Amino acid sequence: MSGGAITALRSLRFRSLRNLADATLEVPPNGCVIVGPNGHGKTNLIEALLYCEVFRSFRGAQDSAMVRFGAEGFHVEAVTGNGSGAGSVVAAGYDARTKKKKVTLGGSEPERIADAIGAVRGVVLSPLDVALIAEEPRGRRRYLDVLLALTSRGYLDALARYRKALAQRTRASAADMPAFERVLAEAGQVLWTARRDWAVKWSGPYAACCAAMGEPGTARMAYQPRTDGGKGALLEALARTRETDRARGRTSVGPHRDELLLSLEERPVRHYGSAGQQRTAAIALRMIEAEAMAETGAPTLLCLDDAFAELDQVRSRKLGELIEAKSRAGWQIVAAVPKESDVPEVIASLPRWSIQGGRIG
Numbered sequence: 453m454s455g456g457a458i459t460a461l462r463s464l465r466f467r468s469l470r471n472l473a474d475a476t477l478e479v480p481p482n483g484c485v486i487v488g489p490n491g492h493g494k495t496n497l498i499e500a501l502l503y504c505e506v507f508r509s510f511r512g513a514q515d516s517a518m519v520r521f522g523a524e525g526f527h528v529e530a531v532t533g534n535g536s537g538a539g540s541v542v543a544a545g546y547d548a549r550t551k552k553k554k555v556t557l558g559g560s561e562p563e564r565i566a567d568a569i570g571a572v573r574g575v576v577l578s579p580l581d582v583a584l585i586a587e588e589p590r591g592r593r594r595y596l597d598v599l600l601a602l603t604s605r606g607y608l609d610a611l612a613r614y615r616k617a618l619a620q621r622t623r624a625s626a627a628d629m630p631a632f633e634r635v636l637a638e639a640g641q642v643l644w645t646a647r648r649d650w651a652v653k654w655s656g657p658y659a660a661c662c663a664a665m666g667e668p669g670t671a672r673m674a675y676q677p678r679t680d681g682g683k684g685a686l687l688e689a690l691a692r693t694r695e696t697d698r699a700r701g702r703t704s705v706g707p708h709r710d711e712l713l714l715s716l717e718e719r720p721v722r723h724y725g726s727a728g729q730q731r732t733a734a735i736a737l738r739m740i741e742a743e744a745m746a747e748t749g750a751p752t753l754l755c756l757d758d759a760f761a762e763l764d765q766v767r768s769r770k771l772g773e774l775i776e777a778k779s780r781a782g783w784q785i786v787a788a789v790p791k792e793s794d795v796p797e798v799i800a801s802l803p804r805w806s807i808q809g810g811r812i813g
Contacts, residue, residue, distance in 0.1 A: 460573060460753035460784045461501065462539050463531040468523035470496040471810035480803050483753075483785035485795055488807035494788035495578075497807065498755045501786060504530040504542045504572045506598060507555055507565055515546040515553060524548055530572050532751065542571035566612070570602045574753030575742040579762045581734035585714060585721055592712040599741050600646050603748050610642035614707065621690075621703055629698065633690040636706060641683040643707040651675035651712065654740050661736035662716075665770045667729065669717045671736070676711040728764060735759075735771060742783070754778060756787040760796055772798040 467474040471493050479501075486494050495511070499518070502510050509518060519526050525547040533539030546553045554561065557568040584591050601608040617635035624632055655673045662671035679689045689705040690697075697703050714721045714733050721733045746752045754775070760768050776798040779785050787799050806813045 460751035461530060461532055464501060465527075465529040466500045467527050468520045469500055469526040469528065470518055470520060472496050472500065472520075473809075473811045475812055477805075477812065479784070479786075481784065482779065482802060483783075483787070483799075484803045484805050485799060486786065486788040486805045486807055486812075487792055487795070488788075488790070490790055493807050493810040493812075494790075495757050496810070497812065498576060498757050498786065498788060500528055501530075501753070501755065502572065502574045502576065503528045504544055505574060506569045506601070507544050507553065510576050516548060516551065519546065519548045532572060540571060542568060566608050569608070570750070572753070573602065573745045573750040574755055575738050575745070576755045576757055577735060577738050577759040578757040579731070579759070580757075581738060582727070582730050584737060585725070585730045585733045587722075589711040592714075593708070593710065595737065595741070596647050596650070596712055599744060600650060602750075603744050604646045604650070606642060607646050610639040610646075614639035614643060618703055618706070618708060621697075622701060626694070626698060629694055630691070633687060633694075636690060636703070637683045637687040640686050640707050644677060644682055644686070644710075647707065647710070647712075648675045648677070650744070654744065657740050657743060658714075658736050661739050661774070662732055664774060665732045665735060666766045667716070667732050669729075671721075671733070672713075672715045672718070674713050674715075676713040677707070678709045679705050727762075728767060731763060732767060735774075739774060742778075746783070752778075752783045754783050754785050756785065756799075758788060758790065758794075760789075760794070768796075772796050775799065 461479045463476065463478050465476040466472060486497060488494050499509050499511060525545060527543065527545040529541065529543040531539040531541050540558065542555070542557050544553060544555045553565070555565045555568050557571060562568045584595060597611055601611065613635060617632045617639065621629055621632035621636065651674055658673040659671045679685050686706060690703070693704050716725055716729060721730055725733065742752050742754055756775070760771065763771065775785060779799070785799055785802065787795070787802070789795055
């Protein structure tokens with residue numbers, strides 16, 4: 453990328469975050485390689501790079517767990533924009549004493565934190581992503597929710613309404629349940645439609661990415677709802693299950709129970725895929741996640757957290773080819789590896805950051 457090109461992230465400042473020494477970092481336009489032993493803060497640094505995307509840890513950690521031991525809170529500030537000018541500033545601070553979080557965008561506090569999400573856009577590839585494939589549907593629903601909150605207008609508001617009504621219906625009396633069901637059906641239709649349309653649009657690129665990773669079998673991705681047909685069908689299903697749901701203290705139908713189904717040769721990868729096939733499916737999901745963000749015009753930051761570990765030689769080479777293509781397309785690549793010899797040739801030319809005991813040099 454040239455000096456005036458749009459970058460995903462220009463600089464990052466943080467304090468009292470995990471084991472990281474307080475720092476202000478200028479992020480190279482093309483990205484960088486973070487080299488350091490395991491346990492010294494590489495993943496914590498990637499966590500800091502992406503915190504201001506949705507103001508949560510990409511690892512799912514609570515804010516309280518991210519505060520450096522003995523500190524009263526943490527602060528992260530990211531600057532995005534082109535190579536000149538002041539750039540756009542987004543910041544977040546968490547106070548461990550009050551357990552409150554404050555977010556600012558351009559120096560001003562938005563009415564809702566949700567109004568500031570997406571100022572930073574990025575995706576992490578990690579060996580831990582295999583859990584996204586191998587474990588329960590909840591993780592794949594969260595994958596869809598985060599991605600669509602960043603790329604689909606109105607999705608985040610609908611998700612908030614749906615979750616609130618879901619909690620209210622669970623606690624409601626039989627007489628009050630229908631009122632919350634109407635909200636669930638209206639908001640649920642937005643979620644159902646966005647998820648279905650996204651899966652239809654990206655099923656082809658998902659399969660193509662699996663093939664590019666060397667998978668010879670036919671890979672498929674499909675959204676699999678428990679209730680088909682949108683608002684009317686969901687209302688009927690909620691009414692039908694009302695008595696049973698009230699007795700069990702849960703809501704058994706709706707988008708919160710749906711599945712993003714990934715299959716290989718018509719068999720679920722979750723149950724029948726080998727470890728390598730599950731890693732391939734996880735990489736494909738992350739790559740199309742980044743592609744979907746890039747399609748909205750957002751600069752793309754691709755973070756590789758020891759992403760080549762546990763890959764066989766063929767998959768490692770194929771992943772390198774995918775990353776090389778994205779780097780040529782102007783994506784910003786940040787890769788974390790334990791030692792210099794682990795740096796793949798495809799990113800060997802990127803600037804180096806070293807990290808030892810949380811100190812970045």
